[in-house]
Amino acid sequence: MDHSTSLLRLIFLALGAALVLLVVRSALHLPRGIDTPTTSLLDAAAAAGSSSCTRFAPWGCRQGGRTKPKPKPPSHETDVPRHPLDPLTVGEINRARELLRAHPPFASSPSSLFVHSLALDEPEKAAVLAWRKGADPLPPRRAVAVVRFRGEASVLAVDLAGGAVAPLPVPASGYPTMTMDEQVSLCSAPLADPAFNATVRRRGVRLSDVACLPISLGWYGPTEENRRLIKVQCFSAEGTANFYMRPIEGLTVLVDMDTGEVIHISDRGAGIPIPAAANTDYRYAGHMQEEGDPAAASNGAGLGFQKVRAPSMEPAASGPGVELVDGHTVRWGGWELHLKADARAGMVVSRARVQDPRTGARREVLYKGMASELFVPYMDPSEAWYFKTYMDAGEYGFGLQAMPLVPLNDCPRHARYLDGVFAAADGRPYVRENMICVFERYAGDVAWRHSESPITGMDIRESRPKVTLVARMVASVANYDYIVDWEFQMDGLIRIKVLCRYSPPPPPFSLTHINVATFLCTRFCKCMHTLYIKMERYLDV
């Protein structure tokens, strides 16, 4: 293309870059005074939070309706420190800023002063330990600042009460933490360089799709001495929010962090293709599918999340998410399995099937799984010990030794319980009530999440809570309590844990054995069982 065109493009891009910068600044709500609408991102965040939960977790959103609508987030303008270790308040940061800008030589050109870090200069440990709330005033509040003025970095102590600003010895060399402004502006720096734009276009990437990131700052050779330099690399954001999956490989731009000038372009990856955008996006939108609906599942949208109802540990209007059908068939989160008590094995899981989110079909994961034996050889040759070779399942009956579970203490509130029906020695049946419980396990953990980094200005916050299904029984074989959990994950993974409490010596010195049993499960196979031992404190409540 002719030069005038590329000049026009350059102007267009310069404007575009400036615009991006503005947008990102507002997205970052970099302050224009604490009272300006610097909460746009925060409100957006709240919205994203609830909308993300709308799309992902209906149980979250029903609650969203119940909680009182979010007011304007706190400005913290009126915050005051109440503990020696409390961080700098809004007021203290403003005060420190004034003192720094008034400090010679910065006073000559305050706009040339860049704050790389400004934080509480914590009091001596002795002073913190001596402080008593209510009785003592706070120790003198000080701030420590890392600033740069006309390319020179310095570390300063700021006495917030007295107003004194005193330099502290600064390391002979070093790079302060990048400011957010720097990180943001570096994202667009390469686009100001025609040679960069040309090589990007040669690779078939539209400049409007280019997303760059600063990598590591440092010293990159003698000719670059005494400059703050950083290498920047770029990606194609065409067709996906997950541009990290589409690197423009081998293209590295060396940028002067102070001037924004492109120092050098290393362009070695022209032959390396950019990975396709297909199926790289991770966002929930458009990926939702109806559970058990192959048509919807086969739309190729991809991720195929399972829907979660309210985890049974949540106060769910709809009740527990675990379905117990015909007394023994458990349905939950794409899983269907048959669960029953057994006099010898304790608990038997059969026909465990999980829905494949991509096809909607139920995949057979496990036909039958159970504890085959629990062998406890004491391996002591002495007369009183050599014969202690317990087989807790085969000799005692792992199910026969299973006691009724204690609601709320052995299993959470919304657990469903299964009884055992066994035959006594004379053949008559008897009932072992609440021998098995099954519940949704939600520990407040996150299964998957991604927030887009502030510097890219993309407002993405996707987060999915981790919820699993647990089937539990507990056998008390003399002084051993075996808590057996079968845990089913929505990704088709099955975890089996055996937590064993051994008769405790006096606390707090005593220990609890934890035997974690892992099963290797494949379609229609039996499971191989291994035991691991770990030590944990007794009073672990």
Next chain:
Amino acid sequence: MDHSTSLLRLIFLALGAALVLLVVRSALHLPRGIDTPTTSLLDAAAAAGSSSCTRFAPWGCRQGGRTKPKPKPPSHETDVPRHPLDPLTVGEINRARELLRAHPPFASSPSSLFVHSLALDEPEKAAVLAWRKGADPLPPRRAVAVVRFRGEASVLAVDLAGGAVAPLPVPASGYPTMTMDEQVSLCSAPLADPAFNATVRRRGVRLSDVACLPISLGWYGPTEENRRLIKVQCFSAEGTANFYMRPIEGLTVLVDMDTGEVIHISDRGAGIPIPAAANTDYRYAGHMQEEGDPAAASNGAGLGFQKVRAPSMEPAASGPGVELVDGHTVRWGGWELHLKADARAGMVVSRARVQDPRTGARREVLYKGMASELFVPYMDPSEAWYFKTYMDAGEYGFGLQAMPLVPLNDCPRHARYLDGVFAAADGRPYVRENMICVFERYAGDVAWRHSESPITGMDIRESRPKVTLVARMVASVANYDYIVDWEFQMDGLIRIKVLCRYSPPPPPFSLTHINVATFLCTRFCKCMHTLYIKMERYLDV
């Protein structure tokens, strides 16, 4: 003592043993017909459950009040099988029993027939897989029984519909699972032997305190061929429910399981003292103490549990159990700590102190803890990669990259949130809302529990849920999301986890890195940080 006395003692003990057996039978509710009050233990269990929760977890009991009072537990008399794999019902067990007792040669003396196991004879896998609910009838219901008649063991197939009983080939040798009746009666068998009683008395143990348990059954030498034998060992239950801690060492009784006869007593441990009962009991009763009340704490009762309010994942009338005082001081379950956002470290935990349940005093566990650095060297020498040596905290600011947490998806319902207040490049303050959340973590796990084995007849079911405190922040550094959890256990243990999500390739093949950071914490020390890597599925929800 003279012989008449010991004879009287013997008679007394025989009666006592019979009484114990009766008590235990009822405790076990070994059946006297399904309609008899065989639910005594079950009701007791329910009571124990709620009372145990009364004493341990008030939050459980408030709910206990809300749930409708427990009706008489189901008899399962009317249960019918609805799936090919459903276990034998009460009706089917009764039917099988009739068929077995009518089966020659058992019919000649049905009371001599002992049922060691009676369970569903599962249909062939093909039949189970072919079965369609609603469309197909259940495959023929069969039972398989392991029985003993006049000392002879056999395995029988029972056709519940046709009524046919057919022997199955039985292993040439082997020991069927002990019946509960056997296990119970073996507990008192040694007490019928004067020599046993004499040696127990010589050790200063009252016979009324003796608790015996059957160990391993087996073959114990040529002179004992063709007999079912088992070795029994005993303990002193004086002064503790935890009699397992008080073994009568070296005393081993060989018992004939069919006749109850004591065959041999091995008595080699006369010189071995029985451990003291002091501080061996594990029951909650009498151990409760007021949090923060040294007087109550120093009563020597021992265990010193911390009280738990409703875990924040429970619908608590009293609200979350986490106290947030003066904006940054967190109080929970004996812990007190200072928590704040930091531009570089992300989250700083200071002055973490936990109450010592034995003394009531707060112990200093950690003065300050934080992520010192997150170093991500790519270690690839090529031109485009060699410089990728991210220091996510020092260069980018782990806190500067922390985005607002998404309520309900990033943190559970009752989480409390802390904002970050940072300085921008021009020194002005800005707010990063909801940057840290703190919540009680309850995953339905059991911290500690013990049920007393049915065969001892002691109605003990103590179970304590595991509840912890979690402080969480998430930094999104480009395509890495670091979920940083500080977890505080009531036993004073601190766990630090860093869960890292790496920009995902398309599901379901993609993986998530999980870096678990463990800190070694001692009083007033900084923490040593190690990173481990484990692979986990992407769609792990």
